[in-house]
Amino acid sequence: MSRERYVHWTPQAVRWGDMDALGHVNNVAYFVYCESARMAFFAALELESYSEGGRQGPALVSASCTFRQQVRHPATLEVGVRVARIGGRSFTLDYGLYRRGEEEPVAEGSSVVVWIDYAAGKALPLPTKLRSALEARAPR
Amino acid sequence: MSRERYVHWTPQAVRWGDMDALGHVNNVAYFVYCESARMAFFAALELESYSEGGRQGPALVSASCTFRQQVRHPATLEVGVRVARIGGRSFTLDYGLYRRGEEEPVAEGSSVVVWIDYAAGKALPLPTKLRSALEARAPR
Amino acid sequence: MSRERYVHWTPQAVRWGDMDALGHVNNVAYFVYCESARMAFFAALELESYSEGGRQGPALVSASCTFRQQVRHPATLEVGVRVARIGGRSFTLDYGLYRRGEEEPVAEGSSVVVWIDYAAGKALPLPTKLRSALEARAPR
């Protein structure tokens, strides 16, 4: 997916320790990069303002990633986020991970986030304002 | 998926540090647990014996996980592995992560593994003996 | 330091992902192993029962480790803990990390733990019962 599809970007410096015994960035590190991008996107959305004092909030239902190119330290990746789907009680974020100045992603990820009542552990409808904020950032 | 579908099991002790700021096991840790189970399964298959002196071997193409229940430290998970698909140059492993003594998984994962020539970075046909070893462990 | 000096033991299975690009267990992983042992020791001491409803508790002031032997996956380490010092508001724990069946440690660690009031961020005198519990486990 091309870079222009993504609406929010977070830089992620690859750490030496992100590499594994095969000498390249371990698959697990890509999920850390996506998490960092997701948290930065949530901050940009001011997600906490919809938490009803911390009683509601996002929970990760699933995560996936496709690894297209090997990466080695040192490197800085740019992680793009897009809103791929908005449902009644959940939404899907897609991620594109790119080296600076490159057009082909090194990896592409996706995750489903559900809005839950933490105490009850049950899904809730997305708050109206959150839905609007997501829609404003979703592709048409 | 029920436990009997899995053909290889690896215990994974949850570490205190696997928890995140939300006080439960972080999504990234599940991919570590699946990796540990995959590596133990590869060792059981004697995968290294097919590596032509380290020139060929497995590379992860994609990974995914669905999170069904929250887990907190202390806990020990049992990670089951099954061969879900055997292709010409790749195969798919599925994972089921369970608490001891429980029948409902806390998470389910999957990953696609391609057999590559490391120097050329190109996919190779699965070695015949590896294919046989995988088929012997695949469900009928 | 010989094994009999340690009063509490925690097994730690080395994960494949604990290895770094040099093909051995990364230095950072040893601090994770010591943390796991410390948390298990705290649980054995029932440390939470002294927390005054979560308002007080332990905070790490410093940590150190000396690496004596390289370790590679697969391996299981046994991490011994001893109470090396009991002060007015803090105590020191020492750790010995051994391979099963071996007498020479692969690493030795130490950490200083202070008892604090979390809201005030200030050190408090060790609760009397915690002091007694530590003394009962300290070498004579």
Place this chain on the structure above:
Amino acid sequence: MSRERYVHWTPQAVRWGDMDALGHVNNVAYFVYCESARMAFFAALELESYSEGGRQGPALVSASCTFRQQVRHPATLEVGVRVARIGGRSFTLDYGLYRRGEEEPVAEGSSVVVWIDYAAGKALPLPTKLRSALEARAPR
């Protein structure tokens, strides 16, 4: 120790996942930050040019860190490195971790690095040019 004592600086963006279940950056993450700074310092020293084709190189003997202030995500730390000691076969690096724009460190670390023959696993005298490069960066 004041900032001007350090001769090499590496920025380290705190990742959300660096926080633990207590809601602040976990002690283990500081050792990752120091490792990142050490590797960047080694690159600046062109350490690999002394490796005799990868047969010799640095090995970590010990690491320590004192934690002075709690850190939460989001934050970017600046990690300073100084050459604290140059011995015959080893040297000591000290680290200072600071928030941007602050003069009081959030943590201070140290590590002893020995120069070894990897195959033999034995310490070697520091290469003359490496010694000179270290001395050029050591405080007078």
